[in-house]
Amino acid sequence: MSEFYVLLGVARDATEAEIKKAYRKLAMEYHPDRNPAPEAEARFKEITEAYEVLRDPQKRAAYDRYGKAGVGGAAGGFNFHHVDLAEALNIFMRDFGGLGGLESLFGGGRARTDARRGQDVRVTVKLSLADVAAGVKKTVRFKAPDRCTNCQGTGAKPGTRPTACGTCGGSGEVRRAARSMFGQFVSVSPCPTCAGEGVVVQEPCEVCRGEGRVRAEKTVTVDIPAGVSTNNYLTLRGQGAAGPRNGPAGDLLVMLDIKEDDRFERQGDDLIFDLPLSFSQVALGTTVTVPTPYGEEEVRIAPGTQPETVVRLRGRGLPVLGQNSKGDLIVRVHVWTPERLTAEQERLFQELAKLEGEPPTRSPGFWSKLKEALGA
Numbered sequence: 001m002s003e004f005y006v007l008l009g010v011a012r013d014a015t016e017a018e019i020k021k022a023y024r025k026l027a028m029e030y031h032p033d034r035n036p037a038p039e040a041e042a043r044f045k046e047i048t049e050a051y052e053v054l055r056d057p058q059k060r061a062a063y064d065r066y067g068k069a070g071v072g073g074a075a076g077g078f079n080f081h082h083v084d085l086a087e088a089l090n091i092f093m094r095d096f097g098g099l100g101g102l103e104s105l106f107g108g109g110r111a112r113t114d115a116r117r118g119q120d121v122r123v124t125v126k127l128s129l130a131d132v133a134a135g136v137k138k139t140v141r142f143k144a145p146d147r148c149t150n151c152q153g154t155g156a157k158p159g160t161r162p163t164a165c166g167t168c169g170g171s172g173e174v175r176r177a178a179r180s181m182f183g184q185f186v187s188v189s190p191c192p193t194c195a196g197e198g199v200v201v202q203e204p205c206e207v208c209r210g211e212g213r214v215r216a217e218k219t220v221t222v223d224i225p226a227g228v229s230t231n232n233y234l235t236l237r238g239q240g241a242a243g244p245r246n247g248p249a250g251d252l253l254v255m256l257d258i259k260e261d262d263r264f265e266r267q268g269d270d271l272i273f274d275l276p277l278s279f280s281q282v283a284l285g286t287t288v289t290v291p292t293p294y295g296e297e298e299v300r301i302a303p304g305t306q307p308e309t310v311v312r313l314r315g316r317g318l319p320v321l322g323q324n325s326k327g328d329l330i331v332r333v334h335v336w337t338p339e340r341l342t343a344e345q346e347r348l349f350q351e352l353a354k355l356e357g358e359p360p361t362r363s364p365g366f367w368s369k370l371k372e373a374l375g376a
């Protein structure tokens with residue numbers, strides 16, 4: 001889980017100032033307007049992603065606890081996603097004002113997004129508490145463009161091939177060198193002829209009309225880990241819409257809709273179950289059956305149990321997301337008083353009333369001492 005820290009070259013307990021400083025240094029080195037090496041852009045995105053999480057105390061705490069793992073942690077509704085280049089450039093610009101104001105001189109700060117990337121698709125899956133307890137595989141069906149099989153996604157009529165773009169020579173980019181008092185700059189922009197694809201289709205495929213993708217219904221099986229909550233979502237890389245002409249596919253974002261279970265109240269990984277018992281049951285002690293997400297379980301109620309006593313069934317709550325542990329099932333005892341008595345019941349209660357004596361004198365701390373003595 002130290003990945004983000006390693007990327008920025010900072011210690012796990014680094015201060016916000018140290019994180020900011022480390023990021024700025026690396027960003028100046030890998031900013032794609034400064035560093036023309038092909039791997040610089042990917043590196044820039046990675047360090048920005050790490051910075052964006054670690055600079056925010058809430059996201060950082062969630063990351064320390066859960067890692068990214070494709071699932072946002074429950075804490076603070078932190079949803080992790082990969083940043084694209086445009087976002088990364090904006091983040092850098094937001095916090096550091098860009099490359100020392102140079103782009104304002106050179107019309108830079110280009111917000112280049114990958115026009116060839118397919119759309120992200122969002123779907124919602126419904127889950128029951130039992131699904132959350134055990135983890136579940138769900139099959140989702142959705143409409144999204146898929147690669148055209150007639151042209152293998154190229155957009156060119158079968159038997160023909162897209163040809164290399166004459167303007168950019170197939171690179172998809174036009175580079176211009178500009179000289180300034182600060183030194184030489186290389187400005188890169190998408191080729192206007194081929195829109196950055198590097199190729200042009202002379203004879204379009206008849207099925208997709210040159211798009212390289214067609215309308216389709218997709219079926220994807222989603223593995224939902226145990227312990228998720230409503231503010232988590234899963235990102236399935238490349239499972240969204242196909243990009244035009246074999247461009248990279250978008251992502252599938254799986255939102256979770258967890259149906260409440262009337263039997264339990266969920267508190268993070270713990271579940272609360274309210275157990276009503278009669279006066280005789282708490283006075284005499286009893287064994288009752290309570291539901292858990294893993295089946296029913298017997299609970300022993302000690303003689304003399306006081307109202308609002310809590311019995312904790314360790315490890316019978318929900319799994320902790322991404323960890324091999326479970327929360328508890330908390331059984332709250334309530335004492336039920338009969339509202340209407342039959343003649344026979346009333347006679348017996350009268351009899352009992354003669355024998356039961358006075359309740360103990362109330363003094364501060366009496367109830368807590370009593371509960372302590374009972375081990376509740």
Ligand SMILES: [Zn+2]
Pocket residue numbers: 148149150151152153154155156205206207208209210211212213
């Ligand atoms: Zn086609």
Ligand SMILES: [Zn+2]
Pocket residue numbers: 165166167168169170171172173191192193194195196197198199
């Ligand atoms: Zn071109």
